[in-house]
Every structure is written in C-alpha cells, then in structure tokens.
Amino acid sequence: MNRMIRLTVNGESREVEVPTYRTLLDCLRYDLGLTGSKEGCGVGVCGACTVLLDGKMVSSCIALAVFADGRDVTTVEGLAEDERLHPVQQAFMDFGGFQCGICTPGQVVAAKALLDETPHPGDAEIREWMLGNLCRCTGYYKILESVRAAAERSRA
Amino acid sequence: MAAHRVVGHTIGRVDGVDKVSGRARYSADITLPGLVWGKTLRSPLPHARIVRIDTSKAKACPGVLAVLTARDLPDVLVGRRMFDMPLLARDRVRFIGEKVAVVAAIDPDLAEEALAMIDVEYEDWPAVFDPVAAIEPGAPLVHTDPGAYEGAPAERPHPNVQSVLRFRLGDVEKGFAEADLVFEHTFRTQLAHHGYLEPHAGVVAMDADGRVQVWASNKMPFRLKELLSHALRLPQEKIRVNLTPIGGDFGGKGSLMDLPLAYHLARVTGRPVKMTMRYAEELQAGNPRHPGVITLATGVTRDGRIVARRVRALYNSGAYAAFKPAPSVNLGGASMGAGVYRIPNLSIESLCVYTNAIPCGHARSPGEPQMVFAEESHMDMVANELSLDPVEFRRKNLLRDGDVLPNGHHLEHVRAAETLDAALRASRWSEPKPGPWIGRGLAMGHRHIGVGFTNAQVRLETKGTVTLVIALPDTGTGAHLVLRQVVAEVLGLSIDEVDVELATTDAFATDSGVGGSRVTHTGGRAAYHAAEKLKELIRAEAAKLGVPEASLAAIAQAAAADGRKLEATHFYDAKSHAAVTSFTAQVAEVAVDPTTGQVTVRRFTTAHDAGTIINPIGHQGQIEGGLIQGLGYALMEELGTEDGRISTLSLGDFKLPTMQDIPPLTTVIVEDPVGPGPFNAKAIGESSISPVAPAIANAVADACGVRIVDLPITAEKVFGALRQKEQRS
Numbered sequence: 001m002n003r004m005i006r007l008t009v010n011g012e013s014r015e016v017e018v019p020t021y022r023t024l025l026d027c028l029r030y031d032l033g034l035t036g037s038k039e040g041c042g043v044g045v046c047g048a049c050t051v052l053l054d055g056k057m058v059s060s061c062i063a064l065a066v067f068a069d070g071r072d073v074t075t076v077e078g079l080a081e082d083e084r085l086h087p088v089q090q091a092f093m094d095f096g097g098f099q100c101g102i103c104t105p106g107q108v109v110a111a112k113a114l115l116d117e118t119p120h121p122g123d124a125e126i127r128e129w130m131l132g133n134l135c136r137c138t139g140y141y142k143i144l145e146s147v148r149a150a151a152e153r154s155r156a
Numbered sequence: 157m158a159a160h161r162v163v164g165h166t167i168g169r170v171d172g173v174d175k176v177s178g179r180a181r182y183s184a185d186i187t188l189p190g191l192v193w194g195k196t197l198r199s200p201l202p203h204a205r206i207v208r209i210d211t212s213k214a215k216a217c218p219g220v221l222a223v224l225t226a227r228d229l230p231d232v233l234v235g236r237r238m239f240d241m242p243l244l245a246r247d248r249v250r251f252i253g254e255k256v257a258v259v260a261a262i263d264p265d266l267a268e269e270a271l272a273m274i275d276v277e278y279e280d281w282p283a284v285f286d287p288v289a290a291i292e293p294g295a296p297l298v299h300t301d302p303g304a305y306e307g308a309p310a311e312r313p314h315p316n317v318q319s320v321l322r323f324r325l326g327d328v329e330k331g332f333a334e335a336d337l338v339f340e341h342t343f344r345t346q347l348a349h350h351g352y353l354e355p356h357a358g359v360v361a362m363d364a365d366g367r368v369q370v371w372a373s374n375k376m377p378f379r380l381k382e383l384l385s386h387a388l389r390l391p392q393e394k395i396r397v398n399l400t401p402i403g404g405d406f407g408g409k410g411s412l413m414d415l416p417l418a419y420h421l422a423r424v425t426g427r428p429v430k431m432t433m434r435y436a437e438e439l440q441a442g443n444p445r446h447p448g449v450i451t452l453a454t455g456v457t458r459d460g461r462i463v464a465r466r467v468r469a470l471y472n473s474g475a476y477a478a479f480k481p482a483p484s485v486n487l488g489g490a491s492m493g494a495g496v497y498r499i500p501n502l503s504i505e506s507l508c509v510y511t512n513a514i515p516c517g518h519a520r521s522p523g524e525p526q527m528v529f530a531e532e533s534h535m536d537m538v539a540n541e542l543s544l545d546p547v548e549f550r551r552k553n554l555l556r557d558g559d560v561l562p563n564g565h566h567l568e569h570v571r572a573a574e575t576l577d578a579a580l581r582a583s584r585w586s587e588p589k590p591g592p593w594i595g596r597g598l599a600m601g602h603r604h605i606g607v608g609f610t611n612a613q614v615r616l617e618t619k620g621t622v623t624l625v626i627a628l629p630d631t632g633t634g635a636h637l638v639l640r641q642v643v644a645e646v647l648g649l650s651i652d653e654v655d656v657e658l659a660t661t662d663a664f665a666t667d668s669g670v671g672g673s674r675v676t677h678t679g680g681r682a683a684y685h686a687a688e689k690l691k692e693l694i695r696a697e698a699a700k701l702g703v704p705e706a707s708l709a710a711i712a713q714a715a716a717a718d719g720r721k722l723e724a725t726h727f728y729d730a731k732s733h734a735a736v737t738s739f740t741a742q743v744a745e746v747a748v749d750p751t752t753g754q755v756t757v758r759r760f761t762t763a764h765d766a767g768t769i770i771n772p773i774g775h776q777g778q779i780e781g782g783l784i785q786g787l788g789y790a791l792m793e794e795l796g797t798e799d800g801r802i803s804t805l806s807l808g809d810f811k812l813p814t815m816q817d818i819p820p821l822t823t824v825i826v827e828d829p830v831g832p833g834p835f836n837a838k839a840i841g842e843s844s845i846s847p848v849a850p851a852i853a854n855a856v857a858d859a860c861g862v863r864i865v866d867l868p869i870t871a872e873k874v875f876g877a878l879r880q881k882e883q884r885s
C-alpha cells in the first residue's frame with residue numbers, strides 16, 4: 001500500500017508517495033535522492049543513518065517514512081549554510097575526525113544535535129551522547145577532539 | 157635531515173568537504189537511469205545437496221525482472237588466488253549463508269520479498285565445523301577434489317587442507333636438543349568481522365559501446381578487472397572499473413562478492429543493477445578474520461636465551477579458499493610466530509583448513525593479531541616459568557641488525573630495543589602500581605613495509621597548477637593527501653597548487669591497488685618519481701623559453717602553444733621487501749573487577765618506530781584506529797557460531813568498541829627516517845593492531861594471576877578463571 005506524505009527536508013517542502021513499509025532512510029536515499037545518510041547496520045545500532053526529526057536525533061533506518069509525515073527532517077546535506085560548513089563539519093575536517101567517511105554524516109548530525117542541546121559539553125557528556133555512533137577507522141580520539149573543538153569555537 | 161615544506165605538516169584532506177557534507181558518493185549511492193536491485197537467497201544449511209529449486213512463484217511477482225540459479229550461469233569458479241567458489245551454489249551448499257539464487261527487481265524491498273517465494277529442497281549432509289576435527293581421518297569432506305582447483309597449492313596432507321605455509325630457520329630438532337627447558341602452550345582466537353560500516357556494494361551496467369561499467373567498494377580496481385574478466389569470460393578491455401570512495405576496508409574489500417551476479421542480472425534484464433549486502437549478510441557471509449588454534453613450543457637455556465621454537469597454527473578457513481589473495485593461499489602473519497626475537501632454530505607451520513563454516517579472508521595485518529596474541533602471551537608465560545622479568549626475557553632475545561626474519565630477510569636499522577624502551581618509559585612501567593587488581597602488560601610486534609606496483613601521472617596545467625592522476629582508491633587512510641603532499645614537496649608547490657584526479661582502470665595497464673601497508677611506499681614513490689620527471693620537463697621548457705624566472709603558467713602555456721603537454725608518468729614496482737621493518741611496543745594498564753571479572757583498560761601506551769611522517773594527523777589516525785580495533789579484538793569482538801550458524805547477526809550482538817570504550821592513550825614516535833617510502837617514510841596502517849590483545853592478556857595475568865589463552869578476554873572468562881584459582885588454593 002502506498003501513501004502520500006508531506007515533509008520538510010533541510011528547509012524544503014517535499015511531497016512523495018511511498019510504500020508504507022518504506023524506511024525514512026530509504027525514502028531519503030531513493031525517493032528524494034539524498035544519499036548523504038548511510039545504511040550501516042540497518043538495525044539502529046551504528047548511527048550512520050542519523051538524522052534530526054523535529055530537531056531530535058533518530059536512526060532513520062528504523063523509522064518509517066510515513067512517521068515523518070508533516071514533520072521537519074534535517075540530514076547531513078542540510079547542515080552547511082550557503083556552502084559554509086557547519087562548525088561541527090569544519091572541526092571534523094580540521095582535527096581528523098573522519099577517515100573513510102561512511103559514518104561521518106551520522107557523526108556530524110549527532111554532534112550538532114548534542115551542541116544544540118548542550119552547547120558546552122564536557123568529555124563525559126560527549127562520550128555518552130556519541131556512543132550510538134560507531135566509527136571503525138578513527139578509534140574515536142579525533143572525533144572526540146573534533147566535537148570538543150566545535151564546542152570551544154562556538155564559545156569564542 | 158632536510159626540512160620539508162609540505163611533507164610532515166598536517167594538511168586538510170582532499171576528500172574532506174565531500175565527506176563531512178554528505179556529498180561523497182560511495183558505491184551504494186550510485187544511481188543510473190533504469191537501475192534495478194539484486195538480492196541473493198542464501199543457504200540455511202551448512203552442508204547439503206540441492207535437490208530442487210523452484211523459482212516460478214518469485215518469477216511471477218510483479219516488479220521482479222529476473223530470478224537466476226546456478227543452472228542459468230556459466231559453470232565458473234571464482235577466487236582471488238585459488239578459484240574454488242561457484243557464483244551460486246551448484247547442486248551442493250557448503251556453508252550457512254552460501255548464495256543459491258539471485259533476484260532482480262525494480263525496488264529493493266520487492267527483491268527481498270521475492271526471495272521468500274523461492275522454494276529450495278535440500279538433502280542434509282554431515283558437516284564439520286572444527287578445524288581440528290576437519291583434518292582427522294574420516295572427517296566429512298568439504299570439497300571432493302580440492303587439488304584440481306585452479307591456483308590450488310600442491311601440498312595437501314588431508315583433503316580438507318587448503319594450504320600449508322612453512323617458515324624454517326636453522327635446525328629445530330638440534331635446537332630443542334640443546335635447550336635446558338621446553339615450554340608449550342596452546343591458544344585460541346575468535347572469528348571476527350572487520351567491522352567496516354559500509355557493507356559491500358556495487359553497481360554494474362552495460363554502456364552503449366557494450367562495455368561493462370563497474371562501481372564497487374573494492375580497493376584493488378585493476379585486480380578486480382582481472383578477476384571479473386576471469387569470472388565473466390570477458391576480455392579485460394570490455395570492463396571498466398570506476399573508482400568510488402570506500403567506506404572502510406581493513407583488508408575486507410578486495411573480493412568480487414556479488415559483482416559477477418550483478419553482471420549476469422544486468423545482462424539478462426538489460427538494466428543497470430545495484431547489489432548491496434545487508435549487514436546481517438556481511439556477518440554471515442562476508443570474508444572475516446580467520447579463527448585460529450595456535451600452539452607454540454619454545455626451548456630456552458636456563459638464563460633465558462631462546463634456542464628453538466616450533467609453532468603450529470590451524471586456521472578455520474571455512475567452506476572456500478577464494479577470499480585469500482596471497483600466492484600461498486594462507487596467512488602471512490604466521491611468520492610472526494617468531495615475534496620480534498632472534499630464534500636460531502625455528503619451524504612454523506600454518507594450515508588453512510576447509511570446514512562447513514563462513515569462508516574467511518584477509519583482515520588488517522592478516523594472521524598477525526592471532527599469532528601475536530599467542531606468541532606474546534607465550535613469551536610472558538615462559539618468562540614466568542623461568543622466574544625472569546618479562547622485559548628482561550624479551551631484551552635478551554630481541555632482534556638486532558643483521559638478524560634474519562623467518563621469511564629469510566636480513567634486517568638493517570633494527571629499532572626493537574629503542575621502541576621497547578620508549579614504551580616502557582612513557583608507560584612508567586617500573587613505577588609501583590596504583591592499587592590491587594591493577595596490572596601492566598607488555599607486548600611487541602613488527603610489520604613490514606608493503607610492496608606492490610602503482611602508477612602516478614602528473615601534468616602541468618596552463619593555469620600553473622599541477623594535476624596528479626592516480627587510479628588508487630582511498631579506503632579512508634588519507635592516501636590521496638599523502639600523494640598530493642609528495643608531489644607538492646618535489647615541485648616546490650603549495651598543497652593547493654596540486655589537484656588529485658581519480659582515473660578509472662582505463663588509465664593505466666595495471667596497479668596493485670591498496671593493501672598490505674603499501675600505498676605510502678608504492679604510490680608515494682610513483683608520485684615522487686613522476687614529479688621528479690615533470691620537474692625536469694619544466695626545467696627544459698624554461699630553458700627553451702629563455703626566461704629564467706618564467707612562471708609555471710607561462711611555461712605550460714608556451715608548451716601548449718606549441719601543441720605539447722607537460723606531463724610525466726611513473727610506474728613504480730617494489731618487488732621485494734626492504735631490509736627495514738617497523739617495530740611496535742605497547743603497554744596496557746588494566747583493572748580487573750574481582751566480583752565480575754570485568755577488565756577495564758585504565759591507560760594504554762603505544763610506541764612506534766616510524767620513518768619520516770608525511771602527514772602527522774593521518775599517521776596518528778592509523779595508530780589510533782588500528783589500536784582500538786585491537787582493543788575490540790582483545791575484549792569484545794566475536795562472531796558467535798552454533799553448528800556453523802552465526803549467532804551474532806547484527807552490530808547489536810557483534811560488539812564493536814564505542815567512544816565509551818577508549819582508554820587514555822599515550823603515543824610515542826621513535827623517528828628513524830630510513831624507510832623505503834618517499835622521503836624515507838615507513839608504513840603504519842597495520843602496526844598498532846596486533847600487540848594490543850597480548851598486552852591486555854599479560855596485564856590481566858599481572859593484575860590477578862589468571863592467564864586467559866582464548867580471545868576475546870570477556871568478564872565471564874576472567875570470572876571463571878578467578879573462581880578456579882580460588883578453588884585450587
């Protein structure tokens with residue numbers, strides 16, 4: 001069964017007909033062509049598909065597209081403003097917060113959500129918040145440093 | 157040492173903006189007009205005869221364009237070195253997860269629904285899962301005649317043996333006869349997936365010229381082209397591999413996986429086909445790290461000199477040898493049975509064994525985390541038996557200049573002792589431990605600097621910048637940036653004046669791609685020499701122009717006006733390993749919770765004998781990433797199996813370290829610029845992973861007196877061992 005849904009994605013109003021079983025991740029990737037969000041584990045554990053739904057972090061691989069009907073979605077593609085990278089994205093660049101980059105869209109969206117909620121987190125808060133975003137390349141040290149730096153820069 | 161302008165400085169990644177903004181297009185992100193989806197049906201049984209496959213219901217599904225079984229495909233076998241794996245199981249399945257049918261549909265969800273409608277009747281056969289049982293007389297045979305496969309090694313002591321790899325030094329019998337004491341220990345290591353977060357993905361399409369276009373998460377595009385040519389019975393010129401970013405490799409992204417099936421679906425449907433594996437499929441049928449059973453016997457003199465060692469490793473390779481790329485069809489890490497020590501009389505034997513389990517492949521420093529865990533645990537256990545300090549026992553036996561490795565290479569510039577000292581100092585090894593149930597453990601390793609062959613082309617643009625053309629994927633290491641730095645350094649340019657252009661497999665004849673800690677060496681040297689050649693061309697052109705201070709733009713424009721391009725290509729081929737290697741020494745400080753057995757790593761020290769570091773942030777990233785993989789391998793990662801069935805089929809059950817699991821880390825670099833890479837660089841990608849597990853195991857033994865000989869070191873195992881120890885005393 002298909003359903004028409006209307007959602008705001010990165011500030012743009014979109015209308016799309018989806019099968020009711022379609023995940024939000026597949027809807028973003030296949031129906032809307034936004035391939036920035038990635039499928040890693042597919043069961044809501046690794047965080048590569050992290051997006052913001054009405055400003056709250058969700059794993060889009062285990063949320064249904066119809067669940068986003070009438071709501072506001074922010075993906076990694078929506079973080080930069082006018083080609084200017086979000087401070088979190090810039091910090092990941094400057095501090096080596098990524099290697100292969102497959103988890104990075106989820107990492108930067110999660111870090112943005114953290115800083116929206118807690119602009120100046122301590123290391124313990126960063127570790128607690130980010131534990132749902134797996135990374136197999138960096139060993140996390142440089143991600144921790146990147147998030148810390150993004151928070152410090154916004155303080156300056 | 158000459159100061160470098162660009163080399164040695166931390167500089168932003170070539171692919172940075174694309175990767176942090178979601179613009180980078182990985183294989184699973186590629187889309188083409190008319191693209192359809194392929195999905196595979198896998199065997200639920202470990203060993204069975206396929207009696208019948210009924211695909212009629214699946215074929216009748218709306219939106220399903222094709223359903224193929226082995227009957228619809230040419231009878232070919234695939235592999236990376238030994239060709240023993242069918243594209244789809246033909247008459248017989250050999251492991252749970254083996255592909256038996258493939259579907260193409262207009263939507264991925266429909267394709268998965270159609271799989272459920274394929275009816276397969278099996279006749280169950282006896283299976284064997286344990287490598288020790290598999291090579292006993294009368295064990296069920298996984299293959300009828302493995303010696304007949306293309307690329308099969310000749311030696312086969314049992315029909316279930318894939319390959320035997322041996323290393324020998326001196327006379328081991330004589331050595332043991334000279335020993336005062338002999339100690340023998342056996343270790344077991346677990347089955348573990350690489351944990352890259354990008355499951356295998358690929359797109360195959362036929363273009364208007366009848367060529368096969370491939371986009372794939374594969375780190376060796378030229379080898380992929382050769383292997384596809386073999387599998388598809390097509391000339392290599394008919395195939396083009398297009399490079400995409402790779403979402404993590406760690407040794408796992410060098411196989412064909414579903415690409416031949418995607419080709420056949422594309423051929424039958426006339427549509428581009430995308431195939432992506434679900435993570436459950438990765439865990440069930442990827443190409444994970446081999447589990448091993450490893451026995452070491454070491455003969456020593458009473459004062460702690462090693463005079464002989466015999467090592468036997470038995471690796472459970474699963475149902476096929478196809479995923480192993482080395483000519484030996486074995487794991488080169490077996491040579492680490494000698495550790496970082498001078499062992500005059502040595503015999504190492506490594507057997508890869510067929511069972512009805514998931515076929516294993518290469519994983520970051522193939523065979524080494526297994527062997528180094530066994531070897532470095534064994535060193536502490538022998539030291540303990542001799543009542544020697546583990547540091548002193550190691551020191552007495554460390555490799556020195558002129559010593560020979562098991563593979564016959566004579567070593568120069570051996571920095572084993574310096575690296576050990578650096579780790580001991582930084583970890584405050586000799587200071588008193590801060591409390592009870594806290595222990596320190598040491599382990600060492602070394603890793604060769606990879607060899608292979610790579611192309612680089614550099615071109616002076618009329619705007620005065622230089623373009624570096626390569627066909628080498630970046631698996632995430634930042635290799636493209638390293639090569640760009642090398643070119644900028646040679647030509648005296650800033651990093652922004654060098655662009656990287658990624659070519660396809662049409663650009664060069666061949667290239668060994670990424671793997672084996674080779675890229676900085678082979679790619680770096682190719683880029684270095686190509687840039688040197690271009691420098692010569694520029695000099696000659698400037699001389700011709702007669703303007704000594706002419707800008708690069710003016711020089712390029714003058715040449716262009718003459719109808720010439722200023723460009724140079726270099727093919728660098730490093731055939732044999734250099735006489736230098738890179739040493740690692742690590743110290744773990746752990747706390748053991750006596751009530752639960754839980755091990756917490758309180759702090760960790762890693763010391764590396766490095767060459768010239770071209771990109772510090774990338775170099776440190778390799779150390780940290782490898783180290784945390786080693787930590788996961790030591791403490792948590794394990795693919796559980798029950799009679800050949802993987803019981804941890806999600807990343808919720810197969811645990812990888814999270815940001816909460818990382819210990820405070822101290823890194824020490826013992827810089828010794830004598831490597832074979834450009835500007836005397838050495839390798840780093842596979843150095844930090846292997847000693848982590850034995851450092852932790854040795855620390856656990858130091859903390860609470862129990863010795864864990866099988867990985868991972870879980871709370872349950874430590875708790876059980878503590879209980880046993882209590883009951884004994």
